[in-house]
Amino acid sequence: MTNTITTDLGEGHPIDAADAELTSANDAAQLIGESCLTDGPVGRVGLEIEAHCFDLAAPERRPAWDQISSVIADVGVLPGASLITVEPGGAVELSGPPADDVVSAITAMAGDRAVLRSAFAEAGLGLVLLGADPLRPAKRINPGDRYRAMEQFFEASQTGAAGAAMMTSTASVQVNLEAGPEAGWAARLRLAHALGPTLVAIAANSPLLGGKFTGWRSSRQWVWSQLDSARCGPVLGVDGEDPAGEWARYALKAPVMLVHPTPEMDAVPVTDWVPFADWADGSVLLGDRRPTVADLDYHLTTLFPPVRPRRFLEIRYLDSVPDADWPALVFTLATLLDDPGAAEIAAEACEPLATAWDRAAQTGLGDRRLRDAAIRCVAAAAERAPAALQESMARLMRSVEQGRAPADGFSDRVVRNGIATAVTELAQGVQ
Template identity: 30%
Template sequence: MSTRKDSLDSDPVIESRDQLVAPMQAGEKPRSDWRIGTEHEKLVYKKDDKHAPSYEEEGGIRDLLLQLQQFGWEPVEEGGKVIAMSGPDGAISLEPAGQLELSGAPLENLHQTCAETGRHLDQVKQIGEECGVGYLGLGMWPDKTREELPIMPKGRYGIMRKHMPKVGSLGLDMMLRTCTIQVNLDYSSEADMAMKFRVGLALQPLATALFANSPFTEGKPNGFLSFRSHIWSDTDPQRTGMLPFVFDEDFGYERYVDYMLDVPMYFVFRDGQYIDAAGQSFRDFLKGELPALPGEKPRESDWWDHLSTAFPEVRLKSFLEMRGADGGPWSRICALPAFWVGLLYDQSSLDAAWDLVKDWTMEEREALRNAVPKLALDAPLPGGGTLRDIAGPVLEIARKGLSSRNMLNASGDNETGFLETLSEIVESGKVPAQRLLDKYHGEWNGDVSRIYKYSF
């Protein structure tokens, strides 16, 4: 998450509800302009003793960021500290405990997306050799306690860390111990957004299952296949979940604005500082009655900031964010955008995916989402069977969608190859976490530290 800078002179005051809807409306694009934005996070560790490096230590997170300048990345500072890097491949930023995130540039096809991911991993691995660090592609730290993890110098994270324990028992774990892969996608209209949002929410449990990759906590199996997904169930109920109103016939931008107005605030950014407004109401802010800034009304940038502080399974800003997947290695970083682009960027595939899930009740959707963190593909499916039963058909829909796009690389290959790692998971019957557990109970002989041999 990059740093925002004040520009109050050019930042309009919000005077009407139309300005709240504007970011979503601004996201509408013709199909020819649809792009793919992929984000992924990695756990960073020191190779000598496997500790998570602090910001300040030699060869630590700050040095890691600054070394990226040799590849053309430029520092972004907050309070005089480098907390992100900006470059042609997007932004590299810090999560709360030093997880390293690439927020990729909006790209036209999956070949470009996977090439971007490859460039980034090559760069950070080269710098890792210089700084003595390695990287893990997992959904959660397999062996670290909260107390063993460093804290990064970003103002918004300090406010969130203070607030999280007041609203859930696992919010600090979400901040400090987890990693995800996410893809950001476009829409052409309000109706197109609504359809993609519904399909994305309904099938998010399948993505969670296929990418489940967080079975260990503090060195032992935690009883889950995606503990990262389970963490969201006890982080903050006012800003997480499946959003039942999205499946209502009248769902659109206005309904999402209403939802966001009911999500409590975290902060306001002024004069280069984050002001604590945790638990306060954006509705009060609109009336000039925010306790943190009495008498002041919000600017448009305050609304943009607020839109980034809700964490549902799918999130709307000026694009849709698919947020259900655990972190993983290179092949799965490329596979997640392939999964969702195949389903959502071809109309026939989008319609076919909706036909699979449209008759599920909200109670059934919630039950599936709640079962997946433990059971993954064995989670009970509405109407009988398990999630495994639709995994193959959904991948086939995605494959047809990618084939229809006919986006070819220099060798004449289309984008369907990026789904192969998911097809192998379905055919084997074992998600990534189950393979890790097999190793833990087998060749690792109960020693989770062996997982570091499988780093990027």
């Protein structure tokens, strides 16, 4: 769960094993399969929320790395213990520790969001919850070697524009859930994937990118769809009966993005298409050597499917949405996966739409079938909502019944006031 597992293989493999050389792709597959899911009860929830950082006086300007870092340095420990990090384009992310249940996770994250918003406002900056930056061109400000090397990789793979937009202009709400009992892994992973298009349509909140309407309600999902499916596409195959095995096969087929020639050296891009399996088998040597367990672990951090197994399930397909919306969205997703009755309803409603990712991102709830599925899913969650979330759930239910996602409200605001004003209003907390 968030912040309790620092690496994919770390708990199952001692640190002194990290330098061990892999002898074959089968060796790598076994390590991945043994480590990717943890058998246990459902219930705990971790949240990660990204927000674009804007200068309140000049929203067209991207605040500098040092300016953002200075604000964060003065924040101190947040009441809910979320960690604060900065994405390549300056988006600020809160990563909360795992909570015992979804309501506790929501409450803690909302408190941390309030403290962070106040700190940035005092510095003349605003944090905007949108799935994509509607105003500024893609630009990296994070000086980390990982992100510099990722830029070079995307350029070499002919996806430079999409890669830059993904890294520096998109933001999400990520929900981390336990993998659950081993006997239910296949059904649980299938449902997590099948829910994707319907939840993408509900959460769509990025109708603009880089100063223009894109024609997509979720431009964030559109950007991700332009990257190679070997790294960013869904993991599960046709039947999804062996999620651990399918994740191992996915990871081994995916091309190596970055390597560290030595542990002390910065990451460097791999500009040729080298599946990790070829490196592990010795068909190709990178840095004149075979990979180590540490290299495999790092490779897994460069894979970005919509649902990523990291002992827990990292659900990555939601746009960042406003503070009035994300609590209900998070509760809906967690309930549909963790409550058996709600999961049964969700599976029936969403599995026929399980591959409609592009339709969901472009048309959203304007598609009748997606809207009908969304109504059934949100209604199932709303019936199970505690008193503290009933108002938020009722708001989400009304929006879904009307076929409106957050993108529609933001589009209306842009048409009415212009992009810069719309962004500034959101940065100032104007509803």
